[in-house]
Amino acid sequence: MADERIIENEALENATSENVQYDDNYEQEKFLKKRAEQIELDKNKPFDPEALLEVRHLRKSFPIKKNMFGKVLQELVAVDDVSFTLKKGETLGIVGESGCGKTTMGRTILKLHPSNGGQIIFDGKDITNYKPSQMRDIRREMQIIFQDPYSSLPPRSTVGGILSEPVEVHKIVPKSQRREYVLELMDKCGLRDYYYERYPHEFSGGQRQRICIARALSVNPKLVVCDEPVSALDVSIQAQIINLLKNLQESMGLTYLFISHDLSVVKFISDKIGVMYLGSMMEFGRKEDIFSNPLHPYTKALFSAIPNPNPDEKMNRIPLTGDIPSPANPPKGCRFHTRCPYAKEICKHVVPEYKEYENGHFAACHLI
Numbered sequence: 001m002a003d004e005r006i007i008e009n010e011a012l013e014n015a016t017s018e019n020v021q022y023d024d025n026y027e028q029e030k031f032l033k034k035r036a037e038q039i040e041l042d043k044n045k046p047f048d049p050e051a052l053l054e055v056r057h058l059r060k061s062f063p064i065k066k067n068m069f070g071k072v073l074q075e076l077v078a079v080d081d082v083s084f085t086l087k088k089g090e091t092l093g094i095v096g097e098s099g100c101g102k103t104t105m106g107r108t109i110l111k112l113h114p115s116n117g118g119q120i121i122f123d124g125k126d127i128t129n130y131k132p133s134q135m136r137d138i139r140r141e142m143q144i145i146f147q148d149p150y151s152s153l154p155p156r157s158t159v160g161g162i163l164s165e166p167v168e169v170h171k172i173v174p175k176s177q178r179r180e181y182v183l184e185l186m187d188k189c190g191l192r193d194y195y196y197e198r199y200p201h202e203f204s205g206g207q208r209q210r211i212c213i214a215r216a217l218s219v220n221p222k223l224v225v226c227d228e229p230v231s232a233l234d235v236s237i238q239a240q241i242i243n244l245l246k247n248l249q250e251s252m253g254l255t256y257l258f259i260s261h262d263l264s265v266v267k268f269i270s271d272k273i274g275v276m277y278l279g280s281m282m283e284f285g286r287k288e289d290i291f292s293n294p295l296h297p298y299t300k301a302l303f304s305a306i307p308n309p310n311p312d313e314k315m316n317r318i319p320l321t322g323d324i325p326s327p328a329n330p331p332k333g334c335r336f337h338t339r340c341p342y343a344k345e346i347c348k349h350v351v352p353e354y355k356e357y358e359n360g361h362f363a364a365c366h367l368i
């Protein structure tokens with residue numbers, strides 16, 4: 001194998017021998033028992049004082065088949081045992097193919113979906129079981145920007161109305177200062193003051209996304225989940241919006257969870273990167289570590305597909321063959337094994353442990 005990160009030693013050879021017989025039920029029970037123990041252990045861990053967001057073993061499933069009494073017969077686990085820490089002022093980029101659970105994870109963290117397991121610790125508080133009344137203040141501190149700026153703005157309100165409403169609801173400034181506050185925010189977001197009286201349909205996609213950004217920031221949030229905020233925009237506009245988000249982050253001290261398909265965008269904006277596949281985190285770490293030294297074969301395959309602007313440099317492409325399996329019925333063992341070019345017998349039966357390999361660099365693969 002060309003990659004020297006995939007260590008060849010006797011122990012590994014034994015573990016990955018193609019002759020070992022595996023009992024799938026036994027392996028599954030062993031894995032579940034170990035995971036339950038780890039979840040219990042982590043519950044009592046102190047919160048990281050530097051983190052704005054700590055996610056521990058987060059799980060979100062959707063029922064997809066029920067019997068006539070409403071009992072769930074089959075569920076789709078969209079987010080399965082995801083853990084990470086995001087420090088104040090940082091950006092965490094989440095990448096992965098369509099359907100891997102990026103949006104569901106973002107929405108579950110914001111408690112727009114109820115979670116089915118794990119902990120969400122926001123700004124030093126465990127909000128996992130907060131009731132809607134307890135979430136009222138926290139809601140203001142956690143905002144979301146959606147992919148589609150066309151459908152996310154009310155068509156019958158002016159820009160001034162759209163931006164004033166959350167400022168009024170959350171009592172951000174006294175009524176007498178509201179208009180001035182909104183105009184200042186518009187200016188920060190690159191919107192001219194005469195847009196105040198205009199309606200969303202009068203604007204281009206890029207301008208509408210600026211309005212969405214201004215609306216999210218109008219309530220002084222701490223965390224902003226940006227769910228594919230530039231995917232629906234022209235390439236020429238994408239860079240402007242990304243730069244705007246980056247500048248606003250610096251001036252307002254924001255923390256971003258930035259979801260995107262586009263690895264070049266994620267590389268530009270992120271401090272940390274999480275790579276998801278079929279609901280699980282495959283690799284997580286600082287941007288520099290993930291790009292200069294990707295550990296997981298899935299990360300390597302994704303990165304190898306980034307076009308290289310230098311025609312003289314040879315591309316070492318790792319092909320991702322086969323369809324993405326259904327998250328309602330993920331493969332046993334390593335869920336990437338049906339598409340992994342390095343898969344061994346062990347990968348089909350035993351779930352690889354999600355381990356820290358270097359400081360803050362995690363991955364789940366038997367061959368690392």
Ligand SMILES: Nc1ncnc2c1ncn2[C@@H]1O[C@H](COP(=O)(O)OP(=O)(O)OP(=O)(O)O)[C@@H](O)[C@H]1O
Pocket residue numbers: 062076078096097098099100101102103104105261327
């Ligand atoms: N409300 C729901 N009910 C049932 N299944 C759902 C629901 N919402 C999402 N899913 C499923 O959960 C999985 C993850 O979906 P999600 O939208 O989070 O993926 P994504 O990574 O954001 O994809 P994309 O890149 O296409 O936006 C998918 O299989 C999806 O079909």
Ligand code: SF4
Pocket residue numbers: 296297298334335336337338340341342343344347352364365366367
């Ligand atoms: S554990 Fe998964 S990612 Fe690692 S070699 Fe096996 S199939 Fe590939």
Ligand SMILES: [Mg+2]
Pocket residue numbers: 102103104
């Ligand atoms: Mg999505």
